[in-house]
Amino acid sequence: MTLTTAQARKRVAETEWAALAAELDVHGSAPTGPLLTPAECRDLTALYEKPELFRTTVDMARHRFGSGEYRYFTHDLPAPVAALRAALYPRLLPIARDWAARLGRPAPWPGSLREWLEMCHAAGQDRSAQILLRYGEGDWNALHRDVFGDLLFPLQVVVGLDEYGSEYTGGEFLMVEQRPRAQSRGTANALRQGHGLVFTTRDRPVRTKRGWSAGAMRHGVSTVRSGRRHALGIVFHDAS
Numbered sequence: 001m002t003l004t005t006a007q008a009r010k011r012v013a014e015t016e017w018a019a020l021a022a023e024l025d026v027h028g029s030a031p032t033g034p035l036l037t038p039a040e041c042r043d044l045t046a047l048y049e050k051p052e053l054f055r056t057t058v059d060m061a062r063h064r065f066g067s068g069e070y071r072y073f074t075h076d077l078p079a080p081v082a083a084l085r086a087a088l089y090p091r092l093l094p095i096a097r098d099w100a101a102r103l104g105r106p107a108p109w110p111g112s113l114r115e116w117l118e119m120c121h122a123a124g125q126d127r128s129a130q131i132l133l134r135y136g137e138g139d140w141n142a143l144h145r146d147v148f149g150d151l152l153f154p155l156q157v158v159v160g161l162d163e164y165g166s167e168y169t170g171g172e173f174l175m176v177e178q179r180p181r182a183q184s185r186g187t188a189n190a191l192r193q194g195h196g197l198v199f200t201t202r203d204r205p206v207r208t209k210r211g212w213s214a215g216a217m218r219h220g221v222s223t224v225r226s227g228r229r230h231a232l233g234i235v236f237h238d239a240s
Contacts, residue, residue: 002040003036003040003079003080003083003084004079004083005083005086005087007083008035008080008083008084008086008087009087011033011034011035011087012032012035012084012087012088012091013091014033015032015033015091016033017091020032020198021094021095021098024095024155024198024199024200024204025204025205027175027187028175028177028187028199028200028203028204028215028217029173029175029187029189029197029198029199029200029219030197030198030199031189031192031195031196031197031198032157032195032196032197032198033195034192034194034195035084035159035194035195035196036080036084036159036161036194037194038163038193038194040080040194041159041160041161041162041193041194042161043080044078044080044081044132044161044230044232045132045161045162045230047078047132048071048132048134048230051071053073053074053076053078054071054072054073054074054132055072055073055074055127055128056071056072057069057070057071057072058070058071058072060139060141060142064142065141065142065144066139066140066141066142066220066221067135067138067139067140068133068134068135068136068139068140068141068221068224069133069134069135070131070132070133070134070233071131071132071134072127072128072129072130072131072239073128073130073131073132074128075128077128077130081130081232081234084157084159084196084234085113085130085234085236086113088157088196088234088236089112089113089116089236090111090113092153092155092157092198092236093109093111095155096109096153096154096155097109099154099204099205100154102205102212103205103212103213103214104212108151109153113236116153116236116237117238119151120149120151120237120238121238123149123150123151123240124149124240125148125149125150125151125237125238125239125240126238126240127148127238127239127240128238128239129146129148129235129237129238129239130232130233130234130235131232131233131235132230132231132232132233133229133230133231133232133233134228134229134230135168135171135221135224135228135229135230136224136228136229137224137225137226137227137228138223138224139171139221139223139224139229140171140220140221140222140223140224141220141221142220143174143176143218143219143220144218144219144220145201145202145217145218145219146201146233146235147201147202148235148237148238148239148240149237149238149239149240151237152201152202152237153201153235153236153237154200154201154202154203155198155199155200155201155236156198156199156201156233156234156235156236157196157197157198157199157233157234158173158191158196158197158199158231158232158233158234159191159194159195159196159197159231159232159234160191160192160193160194160195160197160231161193161194161230161231161232162193162227162228162229162230163193164190164191164192164193165190167227167228167229168224168225168226168227168228168229169224169225169226169227170222170223170224170225170226171221171222171223171224171225171229172188172189172190172191172221172222173188173189173190173191173197173199173219173220173221174186174187174188174219174220174221174222175187175188175189175199175200175217175218175219176217176218176219176220177204177215177216177217178215178216178217178218179215188222191231196234199217199219200217201235202214202216202217203215203216203217204217
Protein backbone atom coordinates (compact mmCIF):
# COMPACT_ATOMS: atom_id res chain seq x y z
CA MET A 1 0.00 0.00 0.00
CA THR A 2 1.62 3.21 -1.14
CA LEU A 3 -0.88 5.95 -0.26
CA THR A 4 1.08 8.81 1.26
CA THR A 5 -0.16 11.68 3.39
CA ALA A 6 0.30 14.07 0.46
CA GLN A 7 -1.63 11.79 -1.90
CA ALA A 8 -4.45 11.41 0.63
CA ARG A 9 -4.73 15.19 1.02
CA LYS A 10 -4.80 15.65 -2.75
CA ARG A 11 -7.54 13.07 -3.28
CA VAL A 12 -9.63 14.41 -0.41
CA ALA A 13 -9.24 17.96 -1.74
CA GLU A 14 -10.66 16.91 -5.13
CA THR A 15 -14.11 16.35 -3.62
CA GLU A 16 -16.52 19.28 -4.05
CA TRP A 17 -16.83 19.99 -0.33
CA ALA A 18 -19.38 22.79 -0.58
CA ALA A 19 -21.71 20.51 -2.54
CA LEU A 20 -21.04 17.64 -0.12
CA ALA A 21 -21.92 19.86 2.87
CA ALA A 22 -25.16 20.91 1.19
CA GLU A 23 -26.12 17.29 0.56
CA LEU A 24 -25.25 16.35 4.14
CA ASP A 25 -27.63 19.06 5.34
CA VAL A 26 -30.48 17.51 3.40
CA HIS A 27 -29.86 13.78 3.75
CA GLY A 28 -27.41 13.27 6.61
CA SER A 29 -25.03 11.52 4.20
CA ALA A 30 -23.11 12.43 1.05
CA PRO A 31 -20.54 10.69 -1.20
CA THR A 32 -16.95 11.79 -1.68
CA GLY A 33 -14.88 11.41 -4.80
CA PRO A 34 -12.42 8.51 -5.15
CA LEU A 35 -10.16 8.13 -2.12
CA LEU A 36 -8.52 4.76 -2.87
CA THR A 37 -7.55 2.95 -6.06
CA PRO A 38 -8.87 -0.58 -6.69
CA ALA A 39 -5.41 -1.96 -5.88
CA GLU A 40 -5.33 -0.06 -2.59
CA CYS A 41 -8.80 -1.38 -1.79
CA ARG A 42 -7.64 -4.96 -2.38
CA ASP A 43 -4.58 -4.38 -0.19
CA LEU A 44 -6.76 -3.12 2.66
CA THR A 45 -9.18 -6.02 2.28
CA ALA A 46 -6.25 -8.46 2.54
CA LEU A 47 -5.38 -7.03 5.97
CA TYR A 48 -8.47 -8.72 7.39
CA GLU A 49 -6.45 -11.96 7.40
CA LYS A 50 -3.80 -10.45 9.70
CA PRO A 51 -5.33 -10.58 13.23
CA GLU A 52 -2.22 -9.02 14.76
CA LEU A 53 -3.29 -5.67 13.24
CA PHE A 54 -6.53 -5.59 15.24
CA ARG A 55 -7.39 -5.14 18.90
CA THR A 56 -10.62 -7.15 18.75
CA THR A 57 -13.05 -8.95 16.44
CA VAL A 58 -16.81 -8.56 16.77
CA ASP A 59 -19.24 -11.29 15.68
CA MET A 60 -22.41 -9.32 15.00
CA ALA A 61 -24.75 -12.29 15.34
CA ARG A 62 -23.38 -13.09 18.80
CA HIS A 63 -24.16 -9.56 19.99
CA ARG A 64 -27.44 -9.38 18.06
CA PHE A 65 -26.12 -6.52 15.93
CA GLY A 66 -27.06 -8.34 12.73
CA SER A 67 -24.92 -10.90 10.92
CA GLY A 68 -21.33 -10.54 9.76
CA GLU A 69 -18.06 -9.55 11.35
CA TYR A 70 -15.82 -6.56 11.85
CA ARG A 71 -12.44 -5.88 13.39
CA TYR A 72 -11.13 -2.83 15.22
CA PHE A 73 -7.62 -1.80 14.26
CA THR A 74 -5.05 -1.12 16.96
CA HIS A 75 -3.71 2.44 17.23
CA ASP A 76 -0.86 1.36 14.95
CA LEU A 77 -3.00 2.07 11.91
CA PRO A 78 -2.03 1.04 8.37
CA ALA A 79 -0.57 4.06 6.58
CA PRO A 80 -3.53 4.55 4.16
CA VAL A 81 -6.04 4.53 7.02
CA ALA A 82 -4.06 7.02 9.08
CA ALA A 83 -3.46 9.23 6.04
CA LEU A 84 -7.13 9.35 5.05
CA ARG A 85 -8.27 10.01 8.60
CA ALA A 86 -5.84 12.91 8.97
CA ALA A 87 -6.78 14.35 5.57
CA LEU A 88 -10.55 14.11 6.12
CA TYR A 89 -10.69 15.66 9.60
CA PRO A 90 -9.94 19.29 8.60
CA ARG A 91 -12.45 19.05 5.74
CA LEU A 92 -15.20 17.82 8.04
CA LEU A 93 -14.36 20.14 10.94
CA PRO A 94 -16.09 23.27 9.48
CA ILE A 95 -19.24 21.24 8.85
CA ALA A 96 -19.19 19.87 12.39
CA ARG A 97 -18.77 23.36 13.87
CA ASP A 98 -21.55 24.75 11.67
CA TRP A 99 -23.94 22.00 12.76
CA ALA A 100 -23.06 22.58 16.42
CA ALA A 101 -23.75 26.31 16.05
CA ARG A 102 -27.14 25.69 14.48
CA LEU A 103 -28.11 23.26 17.24
CA GLY A 104 -26.75 25.46 20.04
CA ARG A 105 -24.27 22.81 21.13
CA PRO A 106 -20.64 23.09 22.23
CA ALA A 107 -18.03 22.60 19.50
CA PRO A 108 -15.08 21.17 21.43
CA TRP A 109 -13.10 20.00 18.40
CA PRO A 110 -9.69 21.66 18.03
CA GLY A 111 -8.01 22.42 14.73
CA SER A 112 -5.94 19.23 14.61
CA LEU A 113 -6.95 15.59 14.84
CA ARG A 114 -4.01 14.92 17.16
CA GLU A 115 -5.27 17.44 19.73
CA TRP A 116 -8.80 16.07 19.52
CA LEU A 117 -7.63 12.50 20.10
CA GLU A 118 -5.58 13.66 23.07
CA MET A 119 -8.79 15.10 24.52
CA CYS A 120 -10.55 11.77 23.94
CA HIS A 121 -7.76 9.84 25.66
CA ALA A 122 -7.71 12.24 28.63
CA ALA A 123 -11.45 11.56 29.04
CA GLY A 124 -10.87 7.79 29.10
CA GLN A 125 -11.72 7.17 25.43
CA ASP A 126 -8.41 5.62 24.47
CA ARG A 127 -9.29 2.63 22.29
CA SER A 128 -9.07 2.72 18.50
CA ALA A 129 -12.44 2.89 16.73
CA GLN A 130 -11.24 2.39 13.13
CA ILE A 131 -12.84 -0.70 11.68
CA LEU A 132 -12.60 -3.14 8.79
CA LEU A 133 -15.93 -4.82 8.10
CA ARG A 134 -16.67 -8.07 6.30
CA TYR A 135 -20.12 -9.29 5.22
CA GLY A 136 -20.90 -12.51 3.39
CA GLU A 137 -24.06 -13.65 1.66
CA GLY A 138 -27.03 -13.20 3.98
CA ASP A 139 -25.20 -10.84 6.35
CA TRP A 140 -26.55 -7.46 7.44
CA ASN A 141 -26.05 -4.76 10.06
CA ALA A 142 -28.79 -3.48 12.36
CA LEU A 143 -29.55 0.23 12.54
CA HIS A 144 -27.33 1.90 15.17
CA ARG A 145 -25.17 4.87 16.12
CA ASP A 146 -21.41 4.79 16.73
CA VAL A 147 -21.31 6.65 20.04
CA PHE A 148 -18.45 5.30 22.16
CA GLY A 149 -18.37 7.80 25.03
CA ASP A 150 -19.19 11.36 26.03
CA LEU A 151 -16.86 12.85 23.42
CA LEU A 152 -17.88 12.32 19.82
CA PHE A 153 -17.30 13.81 16.41
CA PRO A 154 -20.62 14.24 14.57
CA LEU A 155 -19.46 12.91 11.19
CA GLN A 156 -17.72 9.76 10.03
CA VAL A 157 -16.79 8.10 6.74
CA VAL A 158 -17.22 4.63 5.29
CA VAL A 159 -15.20 3.58 2.24
CA GLY A 160 -16.31 0.75 -0.06
CA LEU A 161 -13.55 -1.77 -0.77
CA ASP A 162 -15.27 -4.12 -3.25
CA GLU A 163 -17.01 -3.48 -6.56
CA TYR A 164 -20.75 -3.26 -6.10
CA GLY A 165 -22.74 -5.34 -8.59
CA SER A 166 -19.90 -7.65 -9.60
CA GLU A 167 -18.11 -8.71 -6.42
CA TYR A 168 -21.25 -8.49 -4.30
CA THR A 169 -24.91 -7.49 -4.55
CA GLY A 170 -27.20 -6.08 -1.89
CA GLY A 171 -25.40 -4.72 1.14
CA GLU A 172 -26.47 -1.12 0.59
CA PHE A 173 -25.60 1.41 3.27
CA LEU A 174 -28.81 2.42 5.02
CA MET A 175 -29.77 5.56 6.91
CA VAL A 176 -33.06 6.11 8.72
CA GLU A 177 -34.17 9.48 10.04
CA GLN A 178 -36.65 9.55 12.91
CA ARG A 179 -38.96 12.50 12.22
CA PRO A 180 -41.08 14.04 14.99
CA ARG A 181 -44.79 13.32 14.60
CA ALA A 182 -44.16 11.63 11.22
CA GLN A 183 -43.05 8.33 9.75
CA SER A 184 -39.32 7.63 9.60
CA ARG A 185 -37.53 8.32 6.32
CA GLY A 186 -34.90 5.97 4.90
CA THR A 187 -32.17 6.24 2.27
CA ALA A 188 -29.94 3.59 0.70
CA ASN A 189 -26.53 4.06 -0.89
CA ALA A 190 -24.51 1.51 -2.84
CA LEU A 191 -20.89 2.13 -1.89
CA ARG A 192 -18.63 2.64 -4.90
CA GLN A 193 -15.27 0.94 -4.68
CA GLY A 194 -12.68 3.34 -3.32
CA HIS A 195 -15.20 6.11 -2.72
CA GLY A 196 -16.23 7.36 0.69
CA LEU A 197 -19.63 8.17 2.13
CA VAL A 198 -19.70 10.87 4.81
CA PHE A 199 -22.58 10.43 7.24
CA THR A 200 -23.80 11.69 10.57
CA THR A 201 -22.78 9.85 13.71
CA ARG A 202 -25.95 10.71 15.59
CA ASP A 203 -28.20 13.41 14.10
CA ARG A 204 -28.34 16.37 11.72
CA PRO A 205 -29.75 19.90 12.01
CA VAL A 206 -33.35 20.17 10.80
CA ARG A 207 -35.03 23.55 10.31
CA THR A 208 -38.40 23.88 12.02
CA LYS A 209 -40.84 26.73 12.60
CA ARG A 210 -39.15 27.34 15.95
CA GLY A 211 -35.59 27.23 14.62
CA TRP A 212 -33.17 24.33 14.41
CA SER A 213 -33.72 20.93 16.00
CA ALA A 214 -31.77 17.68 15.95
CA GLY A 215 -33.06 15.05 13.52
CA ALA A 216 -32.07 11.70 15.02
CA MET A 217 -30.53 9.28 12.53
CA ARG A 218 -29.22 5.72 12.58
CA HIS A 219 -27.28 3.72 10.00
CA GLY A 220 -26.90 0.09 9.03
CA VAL A 221 -26.38 -2.26 6.08
CA SER A 222 -29.03 -4.12 4.07
CA THR A 223 -28.77 -7.87 3.52
CA VAL A 224 -25.95 -8.96 1.22
CA ARG A 225 -27.56 -11.02 -1.52
CA SER A 226 -24.41 -12.49 -3.05
CA GLY A 227 -20.63 -12.31 -2.78
CA ARG A 228 -18.60 -10.70 -0.03
CA ARG A 229 -18.61 -7.03 1.00
CA HIS A 230 -15.76 -5.24 2.76
CA ALA A 231 -15.70 -1.66 3.98
CA LEU A 232 -13.38 0.63 5.92
CA GLY A 233 -14.95 2.67 8.71
CA ILE A 234 -13.17 5.91 9.64
CA VAL A 235 -14.29 7.35 12.97
CA PHE A 236 -12.89 10.60 14.37
CA HIS A 237 -13.35 9.89 18.07
CA ASP A 238 -11.84 7.00 20.01
CA ALA A 239 -13.76 4.57 22.17
CA SER A 240 -14.05 4.14 25.92
